[in-house]
Amino acid sequence: MKILLTGGLGYIGSHTAVEVINAGHETIIIDNLSNSKIEVLEKIEKITKKRPKFYQEDVCDINALTKVFKENPDIFAVIHFAGFKAVGESCKEPLKYYKNNLISTLNLLEVMEKFNCKNFIFSSSATVYAVSEIMPLEEDFPLGASNPYGRTKLFNEEILEDYQNAHPDFNIVLLRYFNPIGAHESGLLGEDPNGIPNNLMPYICKVATGELDHLNIFGKDYNTKDGTGVRDYIHIVDLAKGHIKALEKMLEENVGLKIYNLGTGTGYSVLDIVNTFNKVNGNLVKYEFVARRPGDIAMCYASPSKAEKELGFKTTKTLEDMCRSSYLYQKNNKK
Ligand SMILES: NC(=O)c1ccc[n+]([C@@H]2O[C@H](COP(=O)([O-])OP(=O)(O)OC[C@H]3O[C@@H](n4cnc5c(N)ncnc54)[C@H](O)[C@@H]3O)[C@@H](O)[C@H]2O)c1
Incomplete structure (x- = not known):
């Protein structure tokens, strides 16, 4: 087709x-x-x-x-x-x-x-x-x-x-x-925002390659397992x-x-992402806690059940895969 x-x-x-x-x-x-x-x-x-x-x-x-x-x-x-x-x-x-x-x-x-x-x-x-x-x-x-x-x-x-x-x-x-x-396992395709990234993973990747100094984590007092925001x-x-x-x-x-x-149906916190990234790629990302960002909510994650039931859609990749592939792409495409 x-x-x-x-x-x-x-x-x-x-x-x-x-x-x-x-x-x-x-x-x-x-x-x-x-x-x-x-x-x-x-x-x-x-x-x-x-x-x-x-x-x-x-x-x-x-x-x-x-x-x-x-x-x-x-x-x-x-x-x-x-x-x-x-x-x-x-x-x-x-x-x-x-x-x-x-x-x-x-x-x-x-x-x-x-x-x-x-x-x-x-x-x-x-x-x-x-x-x-x-x-x-x-x-x-x-x-x-x-x-x-x-x-x-x-x-x-x-x-x-x-x-x-x-x-x-x-x-x-x-x-x-x-x-x-995350990114394609070949390291050829990935997310490549211009300027300073708005999103967490591209930002973490630029800290890891030394293009940015450290990650600011917005808020550590949310009602979540470790106080940082949770997303799917x-x-x-x-x-x-x-x-x-x-x-x-x-x-x-x-x-x-x-x-x-x-979505996966699993919520990961900002600290989950940073810690997993550091675990699989070496301890590359320093962070500091700063004030909450206006408009941010504590938690947001999907129910994936309908897509699984009606489309047979099930995610297979782990958070480790996401962190590893993101960094591989970033290293290959460092500007
Ligand atoms: N990335 C996310 O986190 C996310 C989450 C939810 C929904 N979406 C939606 O998914 C879609 C794709 O997102 P993405 O992350 O790949 O964004 P992206 O910016 O990487 O890709 C969008 C592409 O569309 C092209 N484009 C924009 N306007 C165009 C136009 N008028 N004519 C032709 N090409 C045009 C851009 O050059 C770019 O290649 C978008 O609609 C976005 O809103 C993205």
Whole structure:
């Protein structure tokens, strides 16, 4: 089958491209390189021995998108990764986020309808859930995002639900990712943020290579086992394989609209991550405790049961795997 990946040279898209190719599908990628590099295409080819068809185009450009579908009229499914994802930036530049993250989806639906392509997998996020005292988060828990980025995900989910209601033969899988970390075992693909990273693992990796001095841990008095924040970290390769499970389901049946969490169901604290990283990679990461960060919650982890029951999705990688592969990639790609 022909599968179109928007944002397929980014962190999650590139790992998923490898899995899509390994599953025997023909892969087409559209990416405008706003947050990725063309070299990633060579790396996907190096790992899989197959080069995806690539279009350097903006998904918000409907003419460009139409051209891609004209040249590839038999696309079976679209996996839509393209979008901006930095929460802090979305608070400073909300319009940039609403434009890119919403217009891209609207354009895709319009062009897919024109070319009779009826399968859509969307990169949603755990940020769509309202703050909850109850964990793990299940797919039918109340929703309510707290920042513009999260709202773009929530609005996208609502747009897709409305569209599916109006087109019952259109199939949509909303995948709510928890916290993807780690890298491909080859050390060729990984997360490569520009500047000082916002997320824990890329930050830890830069401390380990000496690019940053130490890690600040925000808060040590949360109501968790060791006082630091707890999140559901999922290995990027496990996450990528979740998309293959969703595709397989779409190949078997008309799914209508389905929503799945992609997480492990296990919450790890910041100290769990730092200690495991130091255990598997050598004692490289120093840390200090600083005040809590406004807006951060104590705990957030997924119920993975629905994805396991309905998609047969089960994660296999350990926290050690996540820490080892992240550092391998960082060492290989030190700037
Ligand atoms: N990484 C996470 O922690 C996380 C968690 C939940 C959801 N998500 C979502 O998953 C998706 C992929 O995330 P990622 O971590 O791989 O991000 P990423 O920034 O690494 O990848 C996104 C890719 O999309 C491209 N892109 C952005 N806008 C585009 C446009 N208009 N046209 C064409 N290409 C465009 C970028 O160049 C980049 O290669 C995003 O939608 C993100 O919001 C990510």
